[in-house]
Amino acid sequence: MLPLHRLAQSQSAPTSKYEKFASWLRSRLATRILSVALIVLFLLFWLFPPFPRYDSVPLSEIFKRPSAGAHYAQDSTEAPPSRVPAAVWHSRAQSVKESFIHAYHGYEAAAFGWDELLPVTNKSTTNFNGWGVTIVDSLSTMLLMDLKDEYTRALAHVSKIAIKIMCTGTIPFFETVIRYLGGLLSAYALSGDAILLTKADELAQTLLPVFDSPKGMPHFGYDPSTGFKAPSWASHALLAEMASCQLEYKYLAHLTGRAEYFQKVDRMMDLMQNSQRADGLWSTYWDITSGTQVNTHLSIGALADSGYEYLLKQYLLTGKSEKRLLDMYLKAVRGVLEKLTFLSSTRDLLYITDTKDGVPEHRLEHLSCFFGGLLALGVETVDLPQQDADLHRWAAEGLTTTCWMTYAETQSGLGPEEAQFKVTFDRLHPLKWMDTVRAWENAGREGGVPPGVKAPQLILGESRSGHRDYYLRSPGYYLRPETVESIYIMWKVTKDEIWRERGWGIYRAIEKHCKTEFGYGTVPSVQYKRTGIADSMPSYFLAETLKYLYLLFSEEDRVPLDKWVFNTEAHPLPVFHWKNSEKALYGIHQ
Template sequence: MFGIRHAFRSLLSPHRNRLPRLIISTIIVLLFLTSLVEYHTGTIQRSTLPWFETDYDVPVTNEDERVLPKPPQPPSSPVWAERAEKVKQAFVHAYDGYWKYAAPHDELQPLSNRSRDNFNGWGVTAIDSLDTMLLMGLDDLYIKSLEIVKSLNFKEESPNKNGGYIANYNVMFFETVIRYLGGFLAAYAITNDQLLLQKADELAEALNPAFETKSGLPMFSLNIVTGKAYTASSGSLAEIASCQMEWAYLAHLTGKKAHYDKATNIQRILTTANISTIGMLPNRWDLTTSLPWDDRLSLGAGADSAHEYILKYYLLTGRTDPASLDLYLRTTDHILTNLLYLTPERSLLYITDVWSIEPKASHKLEHLSCFLPGLFALGIHSLPKSAFTNDRASTLPRHDLLKSYALYDLHLWAATGLGETCWLMYADQINGLGTEEVTMNYQPSERTHPKDWHVKGGHWINAVEEWRVSGVGGVPPGVEEKLPVKEDDPLKRDYKIRRKEYFLRPETVESMYMLWKATGDVKWRERGWAMFEAMEKHTKVDSGYAILEDAVISPPKKRDEMMSFFLAETLKYLYLLFKDDDPISLDKYVFNTEAHPFPIFSWSPTERRKFNIP
């Protein structure tokens, strides 16, 4: 700053000719103002994100052909408070419609203004939304919703609003746990209202017959009145392994060893399973022997939340279960090396299903799988760098490549690249909303540019290794920012739409939130806002928000459904994404798979003795 002032003083000296002095001073001022603009818009720097601080960074080539990540922006602004308020208004609009036309039933049908009981008939939208109301300061809605909570009796058939009866049979264990039990526990964590803890404990006791298998792994469903569980020989990974957080936290609150035993039994089965030949936990499990049933590996439907709970159980219980952390790192090792692919044209990084014994990939990307960049981001945010060790012995394909990298970097790159792709699944579409499933291109077309060495398709880790060895520089393949492609051309987009529905799902929004928290890069907030604007424009109706039957036509075709997770998850993550005061810190809370926050705790000495915790 002293140099600038000195230059101005010299130029303004009366001993100099005025015209050259004026020209030079004008140039200096313009250069100075340009620098300020570039600094504040982020164009003066390449990036401050961690991947540019590694040993792999070399000068960028062809920088004009690649959109580089922008540096983090100032996080606080009145704009974000306004946007959070608009999300709050959206919640009020949706819940008012539910309360007027559907309560105390499960869900609102927002086109016909009718109700439906598809999740036990206990008012799932109300229970699933309790903690969202509390976080948003909607105390009036919360208080009146407690009337539904007070009326619940899980062991008896009870009259419903229309004078008929709710048949409490075929209660789906997984959905009941994550929506109802999770909803009670999170609302209790915020309010300390004993009614909520009482209902949580009553519900858990009513669900206990689902665990009465030879393995102790829970059944898919049960008749909650008779206690008779639905018999099956196998269960999906998500259904059997997405309840440990709820039962462990409930054990901590109630002191009941029976609750703890159910949670730890599942963790023991998962962490000691022999998966050395397939690399990670498969999709189906034998409920009698507790052994893997198949070799299909997935981060989509039937498996997603179980992988999520491996890390989250470790974090929730005060990082006192090293076996869970080891399983998380072994799982992500295999994801990084065998389940992540690049498309050949746009270099889109994606996760897909694979069959391990006779290796093949489906190249299908599900919206449900878009929680994964958020899970990677949560690990980056919550675990110390020292936790990311890559000294695990393995003979599985490509695992040896991990030893050439700092594992933390690979997790960050994967989180960013997957987040980029999941965002583009929205940004590419004419309505700005992501479809349920796409099939990724995996073979190069004739249009592949010969200069684009990094765009070839195939396993991501192989492309990253080629990038590292070549010394081309810049960001790793699949991690660079990309522009949306609005044309409905599979060759240009590098994928074909497989299912056209938009279910108001939370997974991509969740990842935008987690990536914002992990990196501080405001682009994730901006993308979340663009998604919310598209929801407002294309799914909002007079009494709520409607699922889209076909999201790729304009105007989109709507379906008469509004799922409870839209209020419990999608709007909650958007609200937290735009809030500056961080009401639910990731250092203090862990979200269950339905976005219900549980406070992190450590087992007390008394609990350790009572529960036989090593």
């Protein structure tokens, strides 16, 4: 019999080659050998990387070779479109018109007078004041599509709206201004029906108490029955909320002669002019009491988008008479291009993103996809310095192309709410677009256009999704208009048929995946060929998405860019010029 201590040793000793190997791995010698091996592998990987290391290569050298990722096998390439006959485009415009009729008639049948239709259950919902937001938001689309019967029924409803009596609670200022006030004013400009101006004036008067704050900044909302002014985001105002009411109120000031309309909203322009950062940008959150910027978040997405949009559009709407707005716009665009615009990791896709504390998020919001169209609009309508015109034109094409590609590369052909661009080993610090432009210029502008402008080949098919330099962070499609808006403006400015074809592809995807028996619904995920449909049909789908698609395919120039300006809800307002008496009253100087 073995002694106890020898028995314990015999029971713990390795009895197989696997146990012997495991025992060796636990030894001190093995630890040293493995550590040295890992260090050697790391050094080899660093010295001979499998991917190009852009951080160690001069930027000027990058643009002398094909873009990374060109070796990927493509399922498809986008051939230049052949000339499509005018009759075909007319037919396509009529198809969009029929889509609008289907959606609006579905709303009329099940939800007329309520705010929005639930297109799957065929029910109604009240979510924007209870005045029938789909009706008012659709007025300008009906008029542009020459839908007389639908417009007549809608006008009868609008004439009966008792704004203060019918309100269902707190009126959200921002959404009410762009959907209701913008819808009423645009329909008035297109039709001349006086009741629309009367209702617009009544609504604007009702909302004025929202500006009762120490610096005149608008509260989130206002309840006319109680006088309660709803605080916004913990007593903070968003840039988009405070700077996206000027088009509507200034046009109404011109129509009615009410100076308070101009003065209330122009105070925000004073505040923004006096606090524009050195880089030309503004923070997303503002203290409503002190009127100061309170965070380091920079964006042209959900919290800020139309605040930047309305700088240029105010300038255009008022006959280019408010010069300071153009100056603010040009400084802001320079800041966006310098600070918020990047190239993707492998295909040099141009995209725009937010930063917090100077750190980029590399997240592209669908809401930000309006920016390419805005830049193109500025190039078309404003006599810009040549350097600015070139930069804006390049960025407009590159950004709009990227936004379109997020549609074209999905299984459904619809675009996601958010795309997250990848940060890869070879680009731990993704390239800022303006840095690459300067390097390209120093290299002699080889190729004729800077990186990020011309689209690479598409990467299609589910099996290839891993090769894309972004993934779908938020995969839902909410019937949003921003990408087709920019595509429409790009078509108007360039007359390149490729933009119309791209828009046609998006429209076909909407028809295939979003249409229900009663209307159109949002899609929870665009990643699949067979998508589900959610029970929501936002009014902006009729006001914006279908309108821009209809105008994109129409042969007639129904809304000339030099005579009309779209508000952020796609309601066209006519360009006007301040009278001399108005200039004196408001202190407007060239």
